[in-house]
Amino acid sequence: MSLIGEMSQSKFCKGRVLSVTLPGVVFVVIGCFFFISNQNEYWTSVLYKSGTMTAPPFKQTLLRKQGKSVKIPFLINQREIQEGRRRHLQTACSKHYSQPRYDVIKKPPWNIFLDTTHKILYCNVPKVACTSWKRVLLVLTGVMKHTDDMEQKVVNRYGKSQLITLSKIPQNERQNVLDTYTKFMFVRHPFSRVLSAYNNKINPNSSAGWDSMRRQIASIDGQGKDATFTKFLKYIIPMSPSDDDRHWSTTTKLCLPCDIDYDVIGKFETLSDDAKYILKLASVDDLVEFPSAQGSSPTNSSKKHTLQEQFDGVPLNIIHGIYEKYILDFQLFNYSIPKLTFF
Numbered sequence: 001m002s003l004i005g006e007m008s009q010s011k012f013c014k015g016r017v018l019s020v021t022l023p024g025v026v027f028v029v030i031g032c033f034f035f036i037s038n039q040n041e042y043w044t045s046v047l048y049k050s051g052t053m054t055a056p057p058f059k060q061t062l063l064r065k066q067g068k069s070v071k072i073p074f075l076i077n078q079r080e081i082q083e084g085r086r087r088h089l090q091t092a093c094s095k096h097y098s099q100p101r102y103d104v105i106k107k108p109p110w111n112i113f114l115d116t117t118h119k120i121l122y123c124n125v126p127k128v129a130c131t132s133w134k135r136v137l138l139v140l141t142g143v144m145k146h147t148d149d150m151e152q153k154v155v156n157r158y159g160k161s162q163l164i165t166l167s168k169i170p171q172n173e174r175q176n177v178l179d180t181y182t183k184f185m186f187v188r189h190p191f192s193r194v195l196s197a198y199n200n201k202i203n204p205n206s207s208a209g210w211d212s213m214r215r216q217i218a219s220i221d222g223q224g225k226d227a228t229f230t231k232f233l234k235y236i237i238p239m240s241p242s243d244d245d246r247h248w249s250t251t252t253k254l255c256l257p258c259d260i261d262y263d264v265i266g267k268f269e270t271l272s273d274d275a276k277y278i279l280k281l282a283s284v285d286d287l288v289e290f291p292s293a294q295g296s297s298p299t300n301s302s303k304k305h306t307l308q309e310q311f312d313g314v315p316l317n318i319i320h321g322i323y324e325k326y327i328l329d330f331q332l333f334n335y336s337i338p339k340l341t342f343f
Contacts, residue, residue, distance in 0.1 A: 078277040085265040085334070092332045093258035102259045105174050108166035111246070111254055114177065115140045116164060120282050121177060123185035123255035126247045127196045128268050129275075131155055132291050133186070136279075137163055139288045147291040178260065182282040185255045187333045188268035190326035195310050197247040198232045230314050237321040252328040265333065307338060 111124040115137050122137060124130045134155050135147040143162045144150060150159055166174060188196075201208045202217060204226050217227035217235045224231075236244070241253050252258075257265070264281065266274035275290040311319065323330065323337065330336070 074273075075277070075280065078273065081270075082264055082277075085267075086262075088334045089257055089265060089332055092334075096328065096331065097258050102256050104166075104178065104256060104259050105171060108174065109254065109256060110165065110167065112166035113137055114164045114166060114169070114181070116169075117141065118282055118284050118287075119181045120284070121166070121181040121183040123183075123260070123262070125186055125188075125251050125254050127193045127200070128186045128188045128251075129271055130186075132275075134160055134163065135291050136288050140284055147288065182264075182278070183260065183262045184264035184266055184278050185251075185257065185262050186266040186268060186271075186274070187251050187329070189335050189338070190250075190329045191307060191311070191322070191338060192268070193251075194233070194236070194248050194322065194326070195229070195307065197245075198229055198310075201247060202227050202232050203229075229310050230318060233314065233318050233322055237318070237325055250326055250329050252332055257332060267333070304338070 109123070113122045113124055113134070114120065115122075118140055120137070120140070122133055124133070131152055132147075135144070135150070138144045138150070138155065138159050139147055141163065143159065166177065169177065200206060201210045202214055204214070214227045217231050218225055220231050220235055236248055241249065244250070244253075246254065255262075264274065264278050266278065272290075276285070279285040279288065279290065
């Protein structure tokens with residue numbers, strides 16, 4: 001006997017099988033559909049409520065937006081990476097600083113840029129994809145329609161002047177910004193960053209108009225006419241933090257990571273994933289994409305063979321001097337000296 005036949009003989013369902021069964025089936029199907037489509041949100045919520053995931057829950061807009069689903073494993077993995085970086089930073093800060101050293105509210109750094117519409121705070125560090133991030137903010141703030149609308153020089157001169165900085169907003173509003181905005185910064189291995197600064201600004205083959213400093217560096221020891229990489233390192237080692245140019249000033253000094261509680265510590269070495277995560281975290285990934293390196297001035301200074309070639313022949317005492325100059329960047333952001341053959 002069929003299932004319908006059995007049901008038709010039931011004293012509870014005689015004459016009403018179709019009127020009861022079909023709507024019930026439809027209801028169940030619709031319910032299952034919504035359950036499946038929302039199971040990511042549900043299980044993410046359960047994980048957080050149960051304590052399995054300790055960080056604050058992701059904004060629901062991250063999970064499904066304009067028909068685009070976001071892979072939960074990526075978000076969870078990136079969250080765990082950031083928790084690890086933040087824990088390391090907090091431990092290192094407590095070890096090296098007994099209390100905050102800087103009053104961010106009264107005197108904010110010059111390089112803290114804001115998108116007040118989407119509540120984003122970005123600490124700009126030269127030679128760490130800073131032009132790309134300014135392009136992103138210029139799109140989000142409506143100055144540009146696309147990230148490639150301006151040339152690099154225009155972005156870094158005119159474009160930057162169109163962005164709001166933390167120092168430009170009233171002092172009594174700054175704490176609220178620090179408490180409520182999505183805050184991020186990017187770091188880079190100090191050796192790679194200082195090499196990038198040299199290749200981009202000081203290298204004799206560079207087109208940057210740094211001729212005056214180039215001549216100073218070339219004459220530092222009275223030997224040779226070129227501003228070599230070794231001479232450049234010798235030139236910047238004795239500089240005080242107040243005299244350092246922003247292109248090689250320490251990231252610790254530029255962004256004050258022990259005084260500003262950043263939500264994300266991005267790394268140049270994992271730029272693509274970190275940028276993707278930040279845009280999703282700020283719920284703007286449907287408004288802008290992180291630009292490619294096209295239109296910037298890449299120096300390939302993070303590649304091992306480039307580091308090897310440039311640092312090979314640099315006296316060990318100078319390499320040690322550079323390490324000491326950037327020692328807080330090494331310690332706070334968990335970098336180690338690269339294992340190159342000259343060590």
